[in-house]
Amino acid sequence: MKLDLLLRNANIITMDGERPHASSLGIWQGMVVGLDDDVAGMDAATVLDLDGATVTPGFIDAHCHTVWFGLGLAELDVSGAHGLEELYALLEGATSGPMDADPAAPAGWLLATGFSHQQHSGTFPDIRELDRITGDRPLFMRHNSGHMAVVNTAALRLAGAHAPSYRDPDGGVIVRDASGQPTGLVQETAQTLIQALILPYSIENIETALDRATQHYASEGITSFTEAGAGGGWIGHSPVELAAYQRAAATGRLHARAQVMPVLDVLHALDGHPDDGGQSKPMGLDLGIASGFGDNMLSLGPAKVFLDGSLMGETAAVSAEYCSHGHRDNAGNVGYFQASPEQLQAKIESVYAAGWSIAAHAIGDRAVDLALEIIGTCDRKYGRHAMPNRIEHASLTRPDQLGRMAAAGIAVTPQASFFLDGGDGMAVSLGPDRLPWAYRASSFLAAGVTLAGSSDRPVANGNVLRGMQAFVDRTTSSGAVFGNPDERLTPRQALAAYTTGAARATGTESVKGSLTTGKFADFTVLSGSPLTANDIGELQVLATAVGGTFSYNTLFFLNKPLSQRPVPVPAHAS
Known part of the structure; x- marks a missing residue:
């Protein structure tokens, strides 16, 4: 057997518990076929000696707006x-x-x-x-x-x-x-x-935006991402947004694997058999398409639904009023839901009945309560779907909500990228008593909740390495530690959030998240190890590969010592 690509002399962090480290990795037809002794003596079309550089599974941003x-x-x-x-x-x-x-x-x-x-x-x-x-x-x-x-x-x-x-x-x-x-x-x-006066953008403009954005992703080691809302509402750009994704994938302008969440607004009533929806008339996309439909490069994720607003804008639904009254300047502000709980329940249940998993944007603890209640009801009525249900952000989570999340198998996507620029302002809004509930990380893992790394880009800086460091130190722009210091992650846990955790949350852990035989050969080459670096955010991305094909590559400099290699500068640095 002749491999397509053989990496050797590398520090490979596999994120596979049974085989955590390796120095060689063999790739054939876009898949990992073996490590170390498995590929010893095998010939390859391309052999790369990585001179001790670190290889990790490709980074997955589980919630962004590409x-x-x-x-x-x-x-x-x-x-x-x-x-x-x-x-x-x-x-x-x-x-x-x-x-x-x-x-x-x-x-x-x-x-x-x-x-x-x-x-x-x-x-x-x-x-x-x-x-x-x-x-x-x-x-x-x-x-x-x-x-x-x-x-x-x-x-x-x-x-x-x-x-x-x-x-x-x-x-x-x-x-x-x-x-x-x-x-x-x-x-x-x-x-x-x-x-409404601006939209929709043309398919051509959206395709160009995807090309531009995912080239930037590749320069930061990202091999997969989830588009957190497309097709409608205030977050979508065209009713045919998915067509732009399909065209970008077909023309080679999509440089990372994409999972797309349609917003709940674009799903409509389906006229199927009377038994199909049980007690609720199902809502979905035509032909009965639901979560998971697609291929290895482009697929549909859960349906995205907004339950509340944001902490930055003090519109997230919280159980006690904000401590600063911000731009609203009115006492008694506890945020608000995007619709009545009854309306949200009915819409979500209809979508779930048609086979869609749910990604509920819930930032305030009152919104998290509503998400848990609605998802729990859907599970009891219709059974649990293969793709995990998610609570997007889960920004303010009370201690009593952690066990309920774990029991329901719900994944969460808190963004550590918010700490630097927004942490000090959110701390003032929340006040000291409930600040320890904000943007949990360690306690999610301790409770058995799947934690997925994500950026919410462009809301915050999407650089994954900086996001990992933020999970580790939780530092704000003032130098304070945001929230509870005990919520800080170890470097390995931070790396897991953007690899195995994100793969689990997106329902793709059988093919992504670790460098394991039989999984996609999606990997990132770094100038050093995120497990031992003094500052993970200072590491350089040397190369990124999707299915064994480089989407970003500076490896022709590998004949020089690390100290002499130029710092790669993305075309659209943020």
């Missing part, structure tokens, strides 16, 4: 502004430039991404100043949480939502001042009023 990220790479990036004057200067520079600078943007619109009020002392732009800068040119500037946006008067008037008498949509708010005038901040589902 199309949003890819489109944002071509929009005005305001994430680097600190202070409103810097923000205004960036906007002024953009308005003085050509109106078609972003080819994907609708004509005349100014689209910006990466705004965070926490970088501006907790304040939001003055709509009067935005109007002065932009004039009649409509502005849509996404907040980095994704759960709110900043717009100008021109955009609100185009949407017919400027008048004080305009009624807020269910699950959203057009924030107004004491006189009833809009402040320019739109929260949650209210964003769709503006987005």
Whole structure:
């Protein structure tokens, strides 16, 4: 047998408990066929001597927004502004430039991404100043949480939502001042009023965004990811978004394996046999397609449903009011659900009956309660699906909820990437009494809950190595440890979150997550070991391979010592 690729003289961290380390790895037809003695003496079309470099399973980002990220790479990036004057200067520079600078943007619109009020002392732009800068040119500037946006008067008037008498949509708010005038901040589902004027993006533009985004992923060692919401709602970009994914996969412009979660809004009633849904009329996609459909490069994940909002925007549904009243400046704020619990229960149950697993966005502990209740009811009525149900973020989790999660087999995706930029602000919002419940990690594992590494990119920095280090040290921008220090993970646990844990959470652990014979040859080559590095985030990604084929490669420098190798710079560094 002649191998396609043989890696040797490597420090291979397999993440396979039965065979944790190796120095050689054989690959044939995209699969791992053996390690060390299994492949000793075998010939290969390509042999790479890695000179002691570290090889890990390919990184899996179990919750990100890839199309949003890819489109944002071509929009005005305001994430680097600190202070409103810097923000205004960036906007002024953009308005003085050509109106078609972003080819994907609708004509005349100014689209910006990466705004965070926490970088501006907790304040939001003055709509009067935005109007002065932009004039009649409509502005849509996404907040980095994704759960709110900043717009100008021109955009609100185009949407017919400027008048004080305009009624807020269910699950959203057009924030107004004491006189009833809009402040320019739109929260949650209210964003769709503006987005309806922009969407849909063309398949070609979405495909280009996927190409751009997943090339960046490859440079960071990512071989698989889950698109956490597509096709509709405020997080989707086109009703035919999956077609862009299919086209990107077919044309070689998808550089990592993709699992796509359709948002609950795009699933509709199915006219099948009366017995198909039991007590509930099933909802899904045509032909009865459900979670798991697809192939090794592109498949469907759970159905994504938003139960509440965000901690950054203080719209997440919590059981006790926020300690700082933030931009809302009103006592008694406990956030809100995206719809009534009864409506959410009915929709989710109908989807689950049609074979879809559920990925419930639940950030506040009150929303986590609702997720546990609804998923538990679905399990009892219809049985447990093969693909795990998930609670996305699970940001504020009380001690009594941990055992219920484990018993229900629910996976969670808390983002350590939030700690650096958002940790200090969230600590103020939550207060000291419940801060130990925030963004758990170690206690999830101790309770037997599957913990999946993820970034929520572009809400936060998506660099996996930095995410691992954040799980290990939980450091905020002020240098404090976010939440409970006992929630810190060991380096091996942090690596497991982005490999075996993420594979388990996405229902793919039989083929991903470890370098084991019979699994995909998805791997990442690093300049050092994440298990022993002083700072995991300082390691370099030297190469990334999907199915044994390199999606990113600097290995032609391997004849030089590590100290002499150039630092790879991604095309779109974040």
